[in-house]
């Protein structure tokens with residue numbers, strides 16, 4: 001933090017505290033010239049203002065708050081780049097930041113761990129790992145085929161899902177536009193236990209370039225959408241769909257398959273079913289074709305570790321395999 005920002009923070013902070021103290025002192029002194037308990041000579045709608053001093057308990061509470069504030073500022077970080085007597089930090093990265101290794105926050109975290117300067121968060125995680133580590137290790141040692149029958153493990157997986165996955169896939173795992181429904185046995189990449197686990201461990205990134213990267217005119221988009229509707233058995237314009245089929249043969253099939261049933265290897269959706277990742281309206285389907293789509297599913301191996309991913313995989317599988 002530069003000197004300017006240090007001053008910018010330290011000076012007003014202390015000024016406010018000193019200001020509160022002075023204000024309190026000034027208000028505690030009776031310089032009205034009126035006797036305690038007597039009228040100040042102001043009357044509002046028949047309510048008279050008397051000269052009463054501030055309640056003692058209130059004044060003392062305020063003084064205590066000021067002393068508390070000063071002690072707090074001495075012990076904890078808050079005054080500019082001053083680190084506080086306790087050296088408390090909210091994240092290990094902030095330590096690295098100060099030392100100029102911001103570029104590699106991971107290295108900063110490792111360094112903090114090695115030097116035993118863990119943040120409160122990491123200390124709590126380390127304590128939790130110690131407590132629950134053996135339980136997760138036992139889960140990891142259990143084959144997924146058996147884990148899906150373990151009610152207790154599925155509950156743990158469900159909680160982990162709520163904490164880490166619900167923001168995208170929904171708390172009921174039914175997904176929303178751009179985020180696949182995980183409960184319907186309709187898979188972009190496959191619903192086998194091992195495939196689900198691979199999806200979660202390594203993440204996924206389905207890529208459809210605009211117009212599939214094919215020599216397709218804007219005028220062909222509508223026909224293609226009608227053809228896709230025909231593939232999924234919906235109402236469609238037969239003439240346009242026939243034109244669309246010709247356009248589809250320019251190369252859409254390379255990813256979505258000759259029959260449009262998709263390709264799980266590259267996550268190209270099945271276009272013949274009634275599940276739509278990006279919405280089912282004509283407009284949404286035309287947008288998918290014209291602009292392309294690229295959904296990103298983060299890789300969880302680094303974030304949660306294989307043990308937790310293992311348990312979540314069993315939970316995700318259980319959602320569509322009752």
Ligand code: HEC
Nearest residue numbers: 164165168180187188189190199204205206267295296297
């Ligand atoms: C930032 C949003 C986001 C978060 C968080 C997220 N996902 Fe995903 N997930 C996606 C997207 C987007 C896709 C589809 C990727 C694609 O289009 O290729 C996906 C795909 C998947 C798939 C593959 C589905 C299929 O049909 O093959 C699984 C399984 C999955 N996610 C499980 C999880 C689990 C379990 C978690 C929590 C650990 C999680 N996701 C967290 C966005 C997210």
Ligand code: HEC
Nearest residue numbers: 206207208211212252255267268276277278288293294295
């Ligand atoms: C390079 C491979 C590739 C080609 C070529 C391609 N697609 Fe796609 N398409 C994908 C992938 C992958 C997705 C899913 C993107 C995602 O997961 O974000 C997709 C998504 C779609 C969707 C959205 C489906 C839904 O469920 O919402 C439609 C519609 C579609 N493609 C139609 C077409 C048409 C028509 C063509 C030919 C013009 C085409 N695609 C060419 C790979 C391809």
